[in-house]
Amino acid sequence: MNEILALAADNLLSPIILSFALGLGAALARSDLSVPEAAAKAMSIYLLFAIGVKGGVSVSEHGLGPDLIAAIGAGIVLSFGLPFVAFGLLSVLTGLSRIDRAAVAGHYGSISIVTFVAASTVLEGQGIFAEGYMVAVAAAMEAPAILSALWLVSRGGGRPAGNDGLMREILLNGSIVLLVGSFAIGVITGTEGLAQIDSFIVAPFQGVLCLFLLDMGLVAGRGLRQARASGLGKGAILFGMAMPLAGASLGLLAGLLCGLTPGGVALMMVLSASASYIAVPAAMRVALPEANPSVYLTLSLGVTFPFNLTLGIPLYVAVSQAMTGG
Amino acid sequence: MNEILALAADNLLSPIILSFALGLGAALARSDLSVPEAAAKAMSIYLLFAIGVKGGVSVSEHGLGPDLIAAIGAGIVLSFGLPFVAFGLLSVLTGLSRIDRAAVAGHYGSISIVTFVAASTVLEGQGIFAEGYMVAVAAAMEAPAILSALWLVSRGGGRPAGNDGLMREILLNGSIVLLVGSFAIGVITGTEGLAQIDSFIVAPFQGVLCLFLLDMGLVAGRGLRQARASGLGKGAILFGMAMPLAGASLGLLAGLLCGLTPGGVALMMVLSASASYIAVPAAMRVALPEANPSVYLTLSLGVTFPFNLTLGIPLYVAVSQAMTGG
């Protein structure tokens, strides 16, 4: 317990968390500090590319092992399944409409890549190894949850809007393509390829992550100010912190079943605990335009993301260490 | 004297000055070379973040000392006071209207962070230590000058435009928030935090500064071409070079009184000598819309900034060395 607290405190005072807090504070105080949209997008491309290549290189070093298939399979099952857990929790905790519950549920089955990145950074900082292919698991978990969300709506008699090409769009989503593509680049070029570009993708990584989190803090803060106005209920906020814990527990189980290393288990927990704020919101706007975006964006980016970033990650790492004896 | 000249020559042939000159030349020759607005803004965020964190880390290493309060106090007094000096000089040297003089004066009480950054780089290059908290002094000097400018207008019977929220806006200005925030991050995370991100904020710093100065050269050159058309008088241009010297002298005095190190004194001179081109122009547009922006932007960015960058900085460093026996 003490160890968890120490870890959490350490984590809370790291440059990346403080940068997020700075952005959050600036937005809540209504400072005009802002990051240009193009710069934010460029940083997200950089982070996806770097994390993908690093994951791929790690696989090229340590080999794939049969567990890759298991882990990806587990990720897909989790992504399909978690929305049902989320939907149930939402039904108990909130008075949201079916369509809003389904939309929110879709977010929690999918993943937040920046939470994953932050967790990888924490693991690295503590010298804990994690399977490189967890990047591929992350990519695999992005999309299935969307199907579950749509199914939850249609089961209730709702009809998602014009879906032509939606599946294609989701699977060929920029962030999935970039993650999978750069993972492949890493696998193919291996350590030798990495040597050529590591002063670009390894050395400055954490610094870029700081500025990216500064921006995410700004965006989250603006969203929270909005949400305060539109009155997101206490039940919903409670959900935003309970659901990651539920997700992480299932992720823990899956990680242990797949026989992942302690680091891998922690990342599986993080993926399950985190909620999407890129791929799923876009898909929901297309398929469920009646769902209220401020509900799911606020929960995902304004509640769950900071919860995972500050308390969740150190907790998941500690639990995974304890459970795996790592 | 020889030493100053050598230093100036050295400075003039450094990559950062040459980059500025390249931008200036390209703009004056009407090349279509340009830096996207989003990239320029991203670089300014990077520079503010990096200089803030570095300052904070330096404080966490060397401690604050009681002199911090003195230095910040001196900075605030200078920022309040310098506009009066500037206003007086402008009354003597130019035929500008009261409102234009007040607006220009406000710029010279405030500071140019990139001039500060360039000076820090020069000091570093020469191995001269400077107090890390000078970053905090810089932040403290951004705003007070604006109040003096407004007071100068209202004393003359003018009435600044709708000021609701102007003070809040100025104090929560993005560049102040980012500078103070990243300074705090540096203080909190200290050397350990820096170690995680130094290959992002230390190593590439001077290179980014080059591209940033290239852009500033382009913007300044475009402004000068404009100004040539609109005919900024000789008196005004003389002011643009005399005022930094006056400011630097007062900064020297303040720095010596506060007992700063030679490097710190030099930075105090630089802050006093430099003129704002981010926070103050924006505030002036809001509060004094009748003041002519091309006058104050041209003076600040087209005359004083290059003057400080090329001749001012080496001069201030040399003088501070001489006066402190550093």
Add this chain to the structure above:
Amino acid sequence: MNEILALAADNLLSPIILSFALGLGAALARSDLSVPEAAAKAMSIYLLFAIGVKGGVSVSEHGLGPDLIAAIGAGIVLSFGLPFVAFGLLSVLTGLSRIDRAAVAGHYGSISIVTFVAASTVLEGQGIFAEGYMVAVAAAMEAPAILSALWLVSRGGGRPAGNDGLMREILLNGSIVLLVGSFAIGVITGTEGLAQIDSFIVAPFQGVLCLFLLDMGLVAGRGLRQARASGLGKGAILFGMAMPLAGASLGLLAGLLCGLTPGGVALMMVLSASASYIAVPAAMRVALPEANPSVYLTLSLGVTFPFNLTLGIPLYVAVSQAMTGG
């Protein structure tokens, strides 16, 4: 031969080529992956600046030698001459209109700086020295080809559109100014200047190049999808691969005549083989608005650029090695 194949295979599996392939594949699969325009432009500024400075520093180290004048002269002659070769080939291979042939021809006399950058990277990777002033040759080759293209049109009775200021515009083109300017910065500041900024312009260079090529792959892929629709003929595509070989042969001759090192000869081949996609397309839109941009952009960016990147560069390096006994 085996060596060439090994080199080509090596090249094909390098991170930069794979990044290009990823972009190309994503665009052809109609993924929504995209790089913001401002980020793409910022990367191109970075690459031009870095390659310019590095070239200049290399000259400051190795001296200019009388061969610089010869090499620049040869480059200018090639840039003037190659459009005639291209025009002839196009007349034989395609049924394009005179004006389209002229416009395409202009592109092939000029150069692609990113192809040059990629080739320099390959040479560096193999430890092959090349004259630093080849950057200046590259800059000198950008513009002359445009005059040849216009002459080819007017000889056929056509009249290029309103040309006032076109020549000035071309010569003061952002990419030429930046390349020449940063080359001069490199020459002036030399190794000492480089030391200050090399962790910005040297270390992350290949990584930035990867993301830049990812973007070029996306743009090329989008163009190819377009071109498939508008039906660019087989003859034209054949031209897009034959012309670089013709150009490279003439470049080889010129390089040998100028007595360049093996690396320099290879770069001269690369410059001659490559086709412009920045300066010339813009000039053609202004001067020859009736020429079809999708023809020349597709050929330059969609056919010749990938051809050079994947097969051309290793071939040119191998041939130059063989011919110079390097």
Add this chain to the structure above:
Amino acid sequence: MQTHKAKRVVITIEAIMQKRLTDALESAGVTGYSILDVIGGSGRSGPWTSEGQISRASGMVQVICIIREERLDTLMEAAFDVVEKHIGVVTIGDVEVVRAERF
């Protein structure tokens, strides 16, 4: 200078729906349009800004079509199918154009 009457249709729509809208327009035979980026705004769902956004879910664009009056209805029907369920504002204004053969 000789001018001709035409309609200027401006459709403000979420960025994620842009492709669907322009596909629908193209299917309906509308081949000319230009797209502007909307950087912020406000509506029944509150204010928003594109600053610092990485999600494609937020953000809107304006699709502008200059079109002959007689083709307006076709355009409107195609657009309406896409815009109907989604956030979006459609306005039609009168303009004069120069080269009428283009529209």
Add this chain to the structure above:
Amino acid sequence: MQTHKAKRVVITIEAIMQKRLTDALESAGVTGYSILDVIGGSGRSGPWTSEGQISRASGMVQVICIIREERLDTLMEAAFDVVEKHIGVVTIGDVEVVRAERF
């Protein structure tokens, strides 16, 4: 397709005044507007461009409101208070809108 008359008000104003303008509009009960970025221009104070700018002092935006005719005067008064002393161009045009209940 059934359409309704409305007004399209375009206010070109300095970026630093954007928040003050939209606050004034909101106070006046105008809840719908979209914002476009102006990347350059020229006026009595000469030409300008947003290229490479980091200062918020330069740069303009266009605030576009689609509004019912009967609400126009309220909007104009609110806007005029902000625009009056500042650089800015206000134009009002006639448009047809589809879903009139939205405005």
Add this chain to the structure above:
Amino acid sequence: MQTHKAKRVVITIEAIMQKRLTDALESAGVTGYSILDVIGGSGRSGPWTSEGQISRASGMVQVICIIREERLDTLMEAAFDVVEKHIGVVTIGDVEVVRAERF
């Protein structure tokens, strides 16, 4: 509020021609215009987007002039000389402006 009639001219033109167009406008005595960035579109030469572009050859802008009716012809002639051979769409609409002395 007292308003005055004016014309709103929108010229959609390739970015490379922007300078030539605004120079022509200025020579013709038109001093007020604003420029918007066009991020994509479609026309007879097919669809395009500015995404990821570094070449100035692609990309378009909208030059918007608010002008008194009596000055319209001068503007149109100046613009037409530049637009004629190039890709470009010119539309003219009616608007009301507030401070007429500005135009």
